[in-house]
Amino acid sequence: xxxxxxxxxxxxxxxxxxxxxxxxxxxxxxxxxxxxxxxxxxxxxxxxxxxxxxxxxxxxxxxxxxxxxxxxxxxxxxxxxxxxxxxxxxxxxxxxxxxxxxxxxxxxxxxxxxxxxxxxxxxxxxxxxxxxxxxxxxxxxxxxxxxxxxxxxxxxxxxxxxxxxxxxxxxxxxxxxxxxxxxxxxxxxxxxxxxxxxxxxxxxxxxxxxxxxxxxxxxxxxxxxxxxxxxxxxxxxxxxxxxxxxxxxxxxxxxxxxxxxxxxxxxxxxxxxxxxxxxxxxxxxxxxxxxxxxxxx
Numbered sequence: 001x002x003x004x005x006x007x008x009x010x011x012x013x014x015x016x017x018x019x020x021x022x023x024x025x026x027x028x029x030x031x032x033x034x035x036x037x038x039x040x041x042x043x044x045x046x047x048x049x050x051x052x053x054x055x056x057x058x059x060x061x062x063x064x065x066x067x068x069x070x071x072x073x074x075x076x077x078x079x080x081x082x083x084x085x086x087x088x089x090x091x092x093x094x095x096x097x098x099x100x101x102x103x104x105x106x107x108x109x110x111x112x113x114x115x116x117x118x119x120x121x122x123x124x125x126x127x128x129x130x131x132x133x134x135x136x137x138x139x140x141x142x143x144x145x146x147x148x149x150x151x152x153x154x155x156x157x158x159x160x161x162x163x164x165x166x167x168x169x170x171x172x173x174x175x176x177x178x179x180x181x182x183x184x185x186x187x188x189x190x191x192x193x194x195x196x197x198x199x200x201x202x203x204x205x206x207x208x209x210x211x212x213x214x215x216x217x218x219x220x221x222x223x224x225x226x227x228x229x230x231x232x233x234x235x236x237x238x239x240x241x242x243x244x245x246x247x248x249x250x251x252x253x254x255x256x257x258x259x260x261x262x263x264x265x266x267x268x269x270x271x272x273x274x275x276x277x278x279x280x281x282x283x284x285x286x287x288x289x290x291x292x293x294x295x296x297x
Contacts, residue, residue, distance in 0.1 A: 198237030
């Protein structure tokens with residue numbers, strides 16, 4: 001049919017012109033773009049406060065280190081250093097040796113932050129322990145300064161008193177607690193009791209304890225023997241369970257540690273007074289380790 005002025009659009013037609021047209025069309029319902037998420041306000045405040053705390057902590061740390069360094073520098077000032085050490089109470093121990101030991105303790109570890117020679121910071125307790133360790137004869141020691149501003153230290157020493165001697169190849173002095181503290185020399189006083197055994201033989205007897213905690217009871221037993229007419233010459237520890245008492249007559253008594261002293265003395269007297277014995281001088285030993293059964297030879 002002839003055209004009557006109408007236009008005809010073929011909607012099935014595909015081509016670049018149609019695609020281009022679609023590209024230029026503005027959608028009626030477009031998706032809005034997502035906004036950049038923002039940090040919540042409480043979180044921002046917490047972060048800010050944390051940074052402030054870190055800053056304050058750093059400032060405090062630096063200030064503390066500066067103060068410590070300043071005190072360390074002041075401690076090395078010569079006018080605050082100890083320059084005199086005096087010793088009182090030492091008799092058998094040479095005061096010069098004690099003073100030298102203190103001076104050595106003050107000058108060691110010279111490159112520490114704080115000076116050990118400073119009269120306010122000197123290591124009092126460490127020096128006391130050092131002296132007790134180096135001089136076994138010292139029973140007690142204390143360090144002090146005569147006044148607040150004195151550049152001096154006074155060392156007060158209390159020495160151990162000889163109570164008995166312990167002998168093997170060489171004799172040593174021990175105090176009433178059983179602590180062995182020195183060799184027995186010509187200048188040593190007369191000693192009433194002589195002991196043996198009971199110490200480790202792989203090191204020096206000095207610094208060891210003989211019958212620690214049990215020595216008084218052993219001495220009391222020796223005294224009871226003497227009061228009963230049996231004078232003891234020496235007491236030697238044989239094992240952890242028994243010991244030997246050598247009498248002046250030459251007879252050895254074998255005695256257990258856990259025995260009652262009165263029972264031991266009663267059994268000893270009964271044995272000595274028996275008709276079968278001719279006297280102590282005929283015996284070598286009396287074995288009192290088996291209760292009421294006494295063996296002798």
